[in-house]
Amino acid sequence: MSAKASKAPRNWPRLSRERLLKLRICDLGLRIEDSTLGAPLKQLYRELEQKQLRFRPHVWLSDEWFCPDGVPGFAMPFFLAHARLRRLEREFMLEVEGGDRAWCMKLMRHETGHALLNAYRLDQRRDWKQTFGRPSIPYPDTYLPRPYSKRYVLNLPNWYAQSHPHEDWAETFAVWLNPGSDWRRRYRNWPALKKLHYVDELMNEIHDKPPRLRNRQRDTPVEKIRTTLGDYYADKIYRYGLDSPEFSDTDLTRLFSADPEYRRHEKASRYIRRHRREVIVIVERWTHEYRYRINEVLNEMIKRCDEMQLRVIDSKQDTFPDLAACVTMLVMSKLHSGGFHIAL
Known part of the structure; x- marks a missing residue:
């Protein structure tokens, strides 16, 4: 049983780790607008504009990076919204996922790929299925990557594109969107280049079309996460331990x-x-x-x-x-x- 949660005082960033862990995440008053996340989010929107895409995902704070099915937006982990929480994340996990600008942008481009797919229901297209595979394939509990395969692009760690057709799409989109990827040269003579060309052609086709889905749904928003920071990290450490x-x-x-x-x-x-x-x-x-x-x-x-x-x-x-x-x-x-x- 977890310790009784304490309401966060205004000076919570200066609390000791012991006292901080007793606070509920929803009580921290975290907002993207008050954090440094505004700058990478603006960069993401600029990159979409440079590609002449009409689509803009809505973004919110939650417990991790994810894009729910049927939602044209994505969540970012709450710990990125404050320097004290980034330090706490590093203390427990030894790193902060998305903690530096380059890593954050890779993750944001990836999640934008998921959100855009939802917005336009791209995985219902026959040519999408022919390029990336059947989207109805259940997500496996684990996946066995082939590190030297050239059928997939490289964006996030652990060869994540190989885990599922939806992840293959999101990773390919992320590389395509990145203005510094030089994907035509980088993936020259790779089978993955065919997927990148498909994304390029598809985005040219839909760039000025309105999304089919326009909801602003938010799954597990930070203001509703009543878990204490202590319980959050206890659960996270357990989950990460499954792969040790x-x-x-x-x-x-x-x-x-x-x-x-x-x-x-x-x-x-x-x-x-x-x-x-x-x-x-x-x-x-x-x-x-x-x-x-x-x-x-x-x-x-x-x-x-x-x-x-x-x-x-x-x-x-x-x-x-x-x-x-x-x-x-x-x-x-x-x-x-x-x-x-x-x-x-």
Whole structure:
């Protein structure tokens, strides 16, 4: 049972983390108009204007990034609306999804693709289905991406275009909309280029037409989220943990040793702690995995290394590349076996 929620005082950004976590999200008084999100939203509308598109999605704050079915708009996570909440998100998740301008724009273009598809009901068209597949295919719980496939564009992490025809559309639209993507050159000789040309032709066809759907519906708006920040992060950590890669004792003994001859060497757990940040950066770069999940693997490694009383064998220069390679292998193994859970 969660602690009793406290109404947010005006000075809530200056509260301690403990007191902040007891506040309900709906009581924080968050609005896009009062945040720094106005600038990227204006940029999004400029990009749509530059493409001569009449469509403009409506946007609201909620608990995460999403576009509901049948709604010509999308939601952005509430934590992007205030610097204190972005810091809190980073404390728990080690990163802020959409926390910098470039990442935010990628996500906004992606969600705009979903919203535009809803507005014009594009997935009902025969040519859309021929290009992206059957939209009626149920979303899977997990998907198994092919990292080297050239049939899909690359915009968001985890090869998200491969998860469902709707995501393939949204990712392709996002790349097409991005004025800096240079998609004709970037995807030259890729099968994905055919999809980009289709988007280009389709947008030229409908650019000045009014949307078929014009509702302003908002799903789970921030002012109705009565969950406390503490419960929000407890649930989020649980969901992210579903995809955490696993390791074996054999993986650890290939890196470290419990042999008494190394008892004067540095503890393996301490070594991992010292190099945690560097490992996370390298593994994230090569796997596109969330930092939180990589960090959880390292936390479990640290715990198990202490239980097994493991010590460093080689010099720092020899051990670090092997450690980074090991964690990268674990993440990629997860990718090729269980796949990634879909974030709906």
